[in-house]
Amino acid sequence: MLHNIDVTSSNMAAPVNSVGKTSGDRFQVNCTSFQKKTRSKLISIPGTRPSVQNGQLLVSTGVTSLDYLLGGGLAVGTVLLIEEDRFDSYSRMILKYFLAEGVVCRHELFVATAQDNPDEILQELPAPILDDVAVPKPVDQPRPTGEPQDSLDAMTIAWRYQNLPKVQSALASSSRFGHYYDVSKTMEAEIRQAAKCHRFYLPDHITPSSAAHSARVESYSALLKSLQEVIHREGFDLATPMSKSRNILRVGLHSLGSALWGDDMCCHDKPRHGHALTTFLYGLRALLRSSLSVAVVTLPSHLIQDRALMGNITRLCDNAIALESFKGSERETNPLYKDYHGLLFVRQVPHLNCLARQLPDHKDLAFKLKRKQFTIESPGLRSGSTKNKLRQL
Amino acid sequence: MFTELNSILNTSPDSFTRGEFILVSDRQSDASFLIHHFLSFYLRARCKVCFLGLAQSFCHYSAVSQRLGVSLTQAMEKGQLVFFEGLKECLSVLLPKENNVESEAMNFLRDPPVGLRSLYEFVCSSVIGSGSMEEEGAEQWGPSVLLVDDLSVLLSLGVDVGAVLDFSHYCRALVCSQMQGNMVMLVRCNGEEDDDDDGDEGSEVLLKGLTHQCNLNLHVQGLPTGYCKDIHGQMEVCWKRRQGDAPHMQKNLFQYKVHDKGASFFSRGTSSAVL
Numbered sequence: 242m243l244h245n246i247d248v249t250s251s252n253m254a255a256p257v258n259s260v261g262k263t264s265g266d267r268f269q270v271n272c273t274s275f276q277k278k279t280r281s282k283l284i285s286i287p288g289t290r291p292s293v294q295n296g297q298l299l300v301s302t303g304v305t306s307l308d309y310l311l312g313g314g315l316a317v318g319t320v321l322l323i324e325e326d327r328f329d330s331y332s333r334m335i336l337k338y339f340l341a342e343g344v345v346c347r348h349e350l351f352v353a354t355a356q357d358n359p360d361e362i363l364q365e366l367p368a369p370i371l372d373d374v375a376v377p378k379p380v381d382q383p384r385p386t387g388e389p390q391d392s393l394d395a396m397t398i399a400w401r402y403q404n405l406p407k408v409q410s411a412l413a414s415s416s417r418f419g420h421y422y423d424v425s426k427t428m429e430a431e432i433r434q435a436a437k438c439h440r441f442y443l444p445d446h447i448t449p450s451s452a453a454h455s456a457r458v459e460s461y462s463a464l465l466k467s468l469q470e471v472i473h474r475e476g477f478d479l480a481t482p483m484s485k486s487r488n489i490l491r492v493g494l495h496s497l498g499s500a501l502w503g504d505d506m507c508c509h510d511k512p513r514h515g516h517a518l519t520t521f522l523y524g525l526r527a528l529l530r531s532s533l534s535v536a537v538v539t540l541p542s543h544l545i546q547d548r549a550l551m552g553n554i555t556r557l558c559d560n561a562i563a564l565e566s567f568k569g570s571e572r573e574t575n576p577l578y579k580d581y582h583g584l585l586f587v588r589q590v591p592h593l594n595c596l597a598r599q600l601p602d603h604k605d606l607a608f609k610l611k612r613k614q615f616t617i618e619s620p621g622l623r624s625g626s627t628k629n630k631l632r633q634l
Numbered sequence: 635m636f637t638e639l640n641s642i643l644n645t646s647p648d649s650f651t652r653g654e655f656i657l658v659s660d661r662q663s664d665a666s667f668l669i670h671h672f673l674s675f676y677l678r679a680r681c682k683v684c685f686l687g688l689a690q691s692f693c694h695y696s697a698v699s700q701r702l703g704v705s706l707t708q709a710m711e712k713g714q715l716v717f718f719e720g721l722k723e724c725l726s727v728l729l730p731k732e733n734n735v736e737s738e739a740m741n742f743l744r745d746p747p748v749g750l751r752s753l754y755e756f757v758c759s760s761v762i763g764s765g766s767m768e769e770e771g772a773e774q775w776g777p778s779v780l781l782v783d784d785l786s787v788l789l790s791l792g793v794d795v796g797a798v799l800d801f802s803h804y805c806r807a808l809v810c811s812q813m814q815g816n817m818v819m820l821v822r823c824n825g826e827e828d829d830d831d832d833g834d835e836g837s838e839v840l841l842k843g844l845t846h847q848c849n850l851n852l853h854v855q856g857l858p859t860g861y862c863k864d865i866h867g868q869m870e871v872c873w874k875r876r877q878g879d880a881p882h883m884q885k886n887l888f889q890y891k892v893h894d895k896g897a898s899f900f901s902r903g904t905s906s907a908v909l
Contacts, residue, residue, distance in 0.1 A: 549836075592664075594697035596698055596892050
């Protein structure tokens with residue numbers, strides 16, 4: 242089990258970095274999430290692991306194939322932007338995976354919505370598939386190894402491990418990075434309620450009459466303020482001393498930019514508040530870089546007419562993907578895509594604390610939501626059909 | 635500092651042209667690796683650097699600079715580097731608290747029409763600053779350099795294109811003409827060059843205006859033939875010199891690949907992945 246939070250370029254990458262960071266001559270700047278913590282006790286946060294490439298602290302998005310695309314996971318202190326598919330089905334699903342992963346890893350959640358109540362999203366979280374049994378099984382008496390295998394439980398290859406006691410608790414597997422979920426079932430209430438969740442439901446904060454006449458979009462400022470309060474109050478700020486155990490705050494922002502947030506970006510070609518969302522994203526980046534949090538933002542990009550604005554928004558987020566589902570389009574019946582539910586585009590990968598980005602191998606990716614897995618792969622290169630494809634060339 | 639880029643541009647930390655405005659621009663790509671090059675270049679050249687880091691946090695620049703062999707914290711302690719961290723300052727304006735003093739330089743966040751005057755005054759004070767005072771044991775630094783990463787963030791935050799052009803003009807008059815120092819700015823564009831889309835008019839106008847003002851333009855783009863994992867893009871180097879009476883423009887095209895500790899540049903088609 243790893244014990245340091247080595248959130249910056251680690252020792253393996255830059256051998257000189259420890260020289261400048263001794264407590265004696267360290268310049269007193271406000272730390273960001275990527276500052277190596279030299280003075281503190283080295284503790285590990287469950288559900289995180291350092292990146293292999295540059296030592297940044299990563300959390301899982303809840304979807305293992307998406308973690309792989311993003312270079313191992315979502316770096317703490319960054320934002321993942323998901324451009325919603327037309328009916329907001331799969332982007333909402335990924336948001337739910339993200340929050341469910343937070344529950345399983347015992348992270349804290351912050352959910353902000355303008356449309357549905359945050360509790361509705363929380364009640365729809367998929368149930369985690371835990372390979373350990375919830376009910377404790379009695380330890381069997383040791384079986385002689387030569388006995389014929391008549392029970393299904395007996396191991397035939399790893400017989401040396403037959404007599405080890407079975408693990409009892411359901412959530413002990415939270416030490417693993419990335420879990421699998423069964424989308425046909427919802428998470429049980431007691432697992433969900435064990436996680437601390439902060440909610441921001443826009444109608445509770447803004448009265449409609451005041452928002453309509455203001456020159457600025459007040460909802461984003463209220464959201465930013467609420468997020469800062471939670472970060473400060475619950476101790477996710479990097480500036481607070483490391484006396485108690487640290488945790489990660491997972492921020493899920495649903496459908497930002499839609500008209501329900503008071504933004505007219507999706508309604509007009511030349512929006513009046515064209516810069517409200519970009520200013521918010523800038524403030525969000527500032528908040529996240531200085532705290533132990535990670536955010537997933539979904540955005541109905543198909544409603545935005547201004548492509549340049551979309552480019553600005555993408556640049557202000559660190560990771561960005563776009564989903565396009567086949568539902569209702571002519572691609573649904575296209576034989577090439579019959580095994581998939583939609584296309585996934587990687588719009589941006591981050592390069593934080595290093596010069597080079599980890600670019601994906603393939604840019605044409607498709608996804609499929611199966612009951613127990615959300616797979617993302619390149620449609621032409623599935624392992625079984627590679628040989629056939631090569632023969633056709 | 636990328637040694638190959640130094641040989642392309644025919645400069646070195648010991649000898650470089652003064653009074654230059656270098657524009658780094660990109661189109662649907664990311665040219666910020668060049669900003670890191672120039673930052674480490676001018677720090678090694680013992681210049682007094684004012685860096686407006688608007689896009690990323692200080693730790694990001696510090697980590698990358700360490701890989702390139704310069705330490706930003708040491709430079710700040712010695713007084714060689716003045717670092718303006720946009721992300722940190724913006725929170726004091728976006729989320730004002732009663733006892734916190736609002737950052738003056740970012741007051742355009744509160745009210746975009748007010749323009750970038752306060753930001754310019756910040757640049758003024760750091761570039762001119764203690765130049766005339768002789769402190770005890772203070773080291774003498776070389777010419778002042780202003781680096782901005784990047785101007786397009788200002789556009790995203792609601793500042794008018796005219797205000798950004800004015801700001802760059804004022805900075806150029808101060809840094810390049812008056813102080814005989816250098817200035818490097820990064821501008822990012824989104825759309826295709828031939829698109830008549832008036833959505834991105836702002837950054838196109840800004841790019842055109844700055845390209846006209848600059849002495850050296852490094853324009854980074856993706857490969858015209860599509861995405862390639864081994865070659866990250868192409869860079870066009872455009873010098874504007876005056877030879878005699880006539881202005882003379884010289885262009886060169888290179889392809890590049892960004893590594894962990896630098897970037898390599900090569901002529902078209904000579905990438906190691908191809909040969």
